[in-house]
Amino acid sequence: MVIGVPKEIKNNENRVGVTPSGTMELVRHGHTVFIQQNAGLQSGFEDEEYINAGAKILPTIEEVYSTAEMIIKVKEPIEPEYKLIKKDQLVFTYFHFASGEELTNAMIASGSVCVSYETVEDSDRSLPLLTPMSEVAGRMSIQQGAKFLEKPLKGRGVLLGGVPGVLPAKVLVLGGGVVGTQAAKMAAGMGADVTILDISMKRLRYLDDVMAANVKTEFSNEYNIRKHIKDADLIIGGVLIPGAKAPKLITRDMLKDMKLGTVIVDVAVDQGGCFETTKPTTHQDPVYIIDDVVHYSVANMPGAVPYTSTLALTNVTLPYAVQLANKGWKKACNENIPLKKGLNIINGDVVYPAISEAFNLPLKDVNTYLN
Numbered sequence: 060m061v062i063g064v065p066k067e068i069k070n071n072e073n074r075v076g077v078t079p080s081g082t083m084e085l086v087r088h089g090h091t092v093f094i095q096q097n098a099g100l101q102s103g104f105e106d107e108e109y110i111n112a113g114a115k116i117l118p119t120i121e122e123v124y125s126t127a128e129m130i131i132k133v134k135e136p137i138e139p140e141y142k143l144i145k146k147d148q149l150v151f152t153y154f155h156f157a158s159g160e161e162l163t164n165a166m167i168a169s170g171s172v173c174v175s176y177e178t179v180e181d182s183d184r185s186l187p188l189l190t191p192m193s194e195v196a197g198r199m200s201i202q203q204g205a206k207f208l209e210k211p212l213k214g215r216g217v218l219l220g221g222v223p224g225v226l227p228a229k230v231l232v233l234g235g236g237v238v239g240t241q242a243a244k245m246a247a248g249m250g251a252d253v254t255i256l257d258i259s260m261k262r263l264r265y266l267d268d269v270m271a272a273n274v275k276t277e278f279s280n281e282y283n284i285r286k287h288i289k290d291a292d293l294i295i296g297g298v299l300i301p302g303a304k305a306p307k308l309i310t311r312d313m314l315k316d317m318k319l320g321t322v323i324v325d326v327a328v329d330q331g332g333c334f335e336t337t338k339p340t341t342h343q344d345p346v347y348i349i350d351d352v353v354h355y356s357v358a359n360m361p362g363a364v365p366y367t368s369t370l371a372l373t374n375v376t377l378p379y380a381v382q383l384a385n386k387g388w389k390k391a392c393n394e395n396i397p398l399k400k401g402l403n404i405i406n407g408d409v410v411y412p413a414i415s416e417a418f419n420l421p422l423k424d425v426n427t428y429l430n
Contacts, residue, residue: 063127
């Protein structure tokens with residue numbers, strides 16, 4: 060199969076779809092890999108490394124898309140890429156369709172085959188291709204939250220871990236999944252007073268067993284959320300419903316109950332955000348203030364640490380990419396149920412229920428394409 064890896068063009072997206080080592084593995088399986096010139100440079104991988112791994116370099120994004128049967132990316136295509144995607148072209152990347160109607164319509168119109176990283180789902184309901192980026196984003200949410208709590212950045216002027224004789228900051232984590240767990244670990248390690256809210260008692264019991272003594276757990280409901288936001292210094296939104304829009308757990312009216320300079324970090328922004336006032340921001344302009352509450356909602360947080368993120372992403376996506384390339388998407392998805400769940404849009408048809416529900420679009424049974 061001919062595989063193309065374009066340079067990411069989303070604002071401040073420094074990751075790349077495949078590392079040189081991943082390229083070597085694809086070439087070893089007999090595939091031809093085209094890398095756009097300098098696609099890996101911001102992640103710390105030079106063209107020469109890709110050439111040594113067996114790739115061929117193409118100078119423009121247009122040439123990569125026009126040449127490839129399969130595109131491997133990191134972030135969803137944006138408007139300049141829509142017209143480059145061809146009918147029947149396999150596109151393997153994060154899409155987050157349920158929060159992007161324009162993107163959804165563009166991919167329907169393209170006639171391409173869209174396999175979405177974030178909806179590949181194992182039998183235990185874990186999301187193997189989303190997990191490493193959720194781990195990065197969860198840890199980064201605390202780093203960024205701690206920074207924006209500083210007074211010159213309009214925060215409360217609170218040190219996350221406090222100092223002897225001064226109480227530490229209070230951190231509220233909404234969601235005890237991968238993002239919430241990593242955020243809580245980081246915040247606890249910095250000495251903060253951490254509370255995790257989740258609706259799964261099984262998950263809360265697990266977290267209660269494994270977390271440090273400065274992490275508490277409590278069942279998530281509106282009453283408890285309203286109670287905790289009143290004295291929280293930093294709030295992390297880490298709630299995810301696979302392939303669907305995130306629930307709005309903090310509404311606009313709740314902001315008035317927060318302290319001046321509270322920082323809220325919405326890691327669920329790619330799925331529409333779990334705060335009503337969330338709007339996507341960029342690394343270049345990461346925050347905005349509503350009702351004296353600092354909102355951080357960068358839509359590609361792991362893009363700020365591209366070396367770590369690209370290595371972590373390729374570790375998990377490569378086995379699936381090899382299967383898709385070796386067998387073709389139909390056979391690969393027939394034989395691999397988790398990968399089959401990654402199919403979102405096929406030749407103009409929506410085949411993933413959450414996308415159909417989000418935009419009231421017709422839903423086609425994915426099996427009609429696989430049988």
